[in-house]
Amino acid sequence: MSMNSAADRRPNVIWVFGDQHRAQALGCNGDSNVHTPNIDNLAAGGVNFNRALSGFPLCCPTRGSLLTGRYPHHCVPGHERRLPEDQPTIANVFNEEGYETAYFGKWHLDGFQESEGRGAYHIVPPERRGGFRRWIGYENNNSPWDCWVHGGEGEDAFHYRLPGFETDEMTNLFIDYIRERGEEQKAGDANSFFAVLSVQAPHNPYMAPEAFRREHTPGNVELRPNVPPIARVRDEAQVNLSGYYAMIENLDWNLGRIRESLREAGLDLDTHIVFFSDHGDMHGSHGQFHKTSPWEEAIRVPFMIGGERPFYGRITGTSSALLNHVDVAPTTLGLCGIETPEWMEGTDYSSHRLPGRGRAEDDEPDSAYLQSVIPTGHGHSIDKPWRGIITKDGWKFVCFEGVSWLMFNLNEDPYELANMAHNSVYAGKRAELLGKLREWIERTGDSFELPEN
Structure with a gap:
């Protein structure tokens, strides 16, 4: 050509x-x-x-x-x-x-x-x-x-x-x-x-x-x-x-x-x-x-x-x-x-x-997929695999295998000072974000054990 x-x-x-x-x-x-x-x-x-x-x-x-x-x-x-x-x-x-x-x-x-x-x-x-x-x-x-x-x-x-x-x-x-x-x-x-x-x-x-x-x-x-x-x-x-x-x-x-x-x-x-x-x-x-x-x-x-x-x-x-x-x-x-x-x-x-x-x-995705597939084992690194999402409306959710880890409302907390992943007040939002994360894992053919709730 x-x-x-x-x-x-x-x-x-x-x-x-x-x-x-x-x-x-x-x-x-x-x-x-x-x-x-x-x-x-x-x-x-x-x-x-x-x-x-x-x-x-x-x-x-x-x-x-x-x-x-x-x-x-x-x-x-x-x-x-x-x-x-x-x-x-x-x-x-x-x-x-x-x-x-x-x-x-x-x-x-x-x-x-x-x-x-x-x-x-x-x-x-x-x-x-x-x-x-x-x-x-x-x-x-x-x-x-x-x-x-x-x-x-x-x-x-x-x-x-x-x-x-x-x-x-x-x-x-x-x-x-x-x-x-x-x-x-x-x-x-x-x-x-x-x-x-x-x-x-x-x-x-x-x-x-x-x-x-x-x-x-x-x-x-x-x-x-x-x-x-x-x-x-x-x-x-x-x-x-x-x-x-x-x-x-x-x-x-x-x-x-x-x-x-x-x-x-x-x-x-x-x-x-x-x-x-x-x-x-x-x-x-x-x-x-x-x-x-x-x-x-x-x-x-x-x-x-x-x-x-x-x-x-x-x-x-x-x-x-x-x-x-x-x-x-x-x-x-x-x-x-x-x-x-x-x-x-x-x-x-x-x-x-x-x-x-x-x-x-x-028609764009309403969230983005986050991953750490194989940890490096280096100093100053997270030593466990994790998965997460960030949503267009400003929420972040991240989990280790089988357990929730981080959850932030970035709109009100851009420096991520208030982790709400285990706050019962936000259990409904956590379930919603967990569902979106599950969709990403299935959509991309990834393999990861998510927490039950």
């Missing part, structure tokens, strides 16, 4: 996403600790999905769902599990539609066990790179100044150490790709493209280049109201957050560089920009750290769709859609006018950016 004619060419679309970036940690979402002018501008000129979430707040399962639009129990059910080799991805769909496809950065879908060595040195073979035609990345790396990338195959294979900070260097490679696409367009020989930039920031270790770290010290960090008054917890949270916010500001700066490269390449008016994260980070809220838990700080993620002036009739503002990790691929395809394949399980929310696209709002 040729798409060289400018009149016939579909829009480009790029993903830019970080790791462990919680939704609350953005200027446009109300966090006074951090300055994110480029992300804020993207939201101002686009749509900010202010209730977007990660239905399984853990790296590998979420990444599997992002690429396939399938729930983790059908795809990547736990940490360091491999993306099934026979599972098509969003890249395969774009390839079939005549797009160029490219992936840059953290992969973490090849099932490499860090207990056997360092993931930065592991080579993901070409046949397990998700169908992307260009792929430069790494399986996993938690050392941002000592990051190794690889790609190519056969005599063209390469593996080398990036010369600087991971987020900066991966952005450099991504910008090179944008410039290539711009030169092709100027020469009249360009296909539309789908390109992904996946960076480590702001995942721990929480460190950033000195220019960004300079403004952030532990003593200046204002903690969320649900961080308990325990000195050990508060001290650790403030130390970590000072680096975390610096990493976010570095990521914001790099997003600005990407947008400028699109303008210079003449691609800014033809490219959707989708900015998000795989999951959040607790940072001391409820005395917890890192991820794998169903509280808001771990499951809520930034998610915005923007671009300069991509198309007439575009929508700007905020959306309260419960966009989940399985919905990212269908929504991205919808932005380009491509139907969701039957094997994807998520919802196309592209109508919240482009009128008439995707699923009608009154």
Whole structure:
């Protein structure tokens, strides 16, 4: 399928996403600790999905769902599990539609066990790179100044150490790709493209280049109201957050560089920009750290769709859609006018950016499904499987196998300070939410022992 004619060419679309970036940690979402002018501008000129979430707040399962639009129990059910080799991805769909496809950065879908060595040195073979035609990345790396990338195959294979900070260097490679696409367009020989930039920031270790770290010290960090008054917890949270916010500001700066490269390449008016994260980070809220838990700080993620002036009739503002990790691929395809394949399980929310696209709002799910299928056993993680839901009308319900665990009315209790899961006054609401959760388990073919009431 040729798409060289400018009149016939579909829009480009790029993903830019970080790791462990919680939704609350953005200027446009109300966090006074951090300055994110480029992300804020993207939201101002686009749509900010202010209730977007990660239905399984853990790296590998979420990444599997992002690429396939399938729930983790059908795809990547736990940490360091491999993306099934026979599972098509969003890249395969774009390839079939005549797009160029490219992936840059953290992969973490090849099932490499860090207990056997360092993931930065592991080579993901070409046949397990998700169908992307260009792929430069790494399986996993938690050392941002000592990051190794690889790609190519056969005599063209390469593996080398990036010369600087991971987020900066991966952005450099991504910008090179944008410039290539711009030169092709100027020469009249360009296909539309789908390109992904996946960076480590702001995942721990929480460190950033000195220019960004300079403004952030532990003593200046204002903690969320649900961080308990325990000195050990508060001290650790403030130390970590000072680096975390610096990493976010570095990521914001790099997003600005990407947008400028699109303008210079003449691609800014033809490219959707989708900015998000795989999951959040607790940072001391409820005395917890890192991820794998169903509280808001771990499951809520930034998610915005923007671009300069991509198309007439575009929508700007905020959306309260419960966009989940399985919905990212269908929504991205919808932005380009491509139907969701039957094997994807998520919802196309592209109508919240482009009128008439995707699923009608009154046909969208009234809740979103939350899971932890296989616990990691890591420190600061929930050590039991759990399932839960969040409803459009603001309720959250989560249970362990056979027993209710958490229930919050987020409308009146956004910091989740009043757990009503075992309050007899709310027994009727608990039964209602349990019924909705049962429907999700049955609808998705999941397996989990729910409490009786």
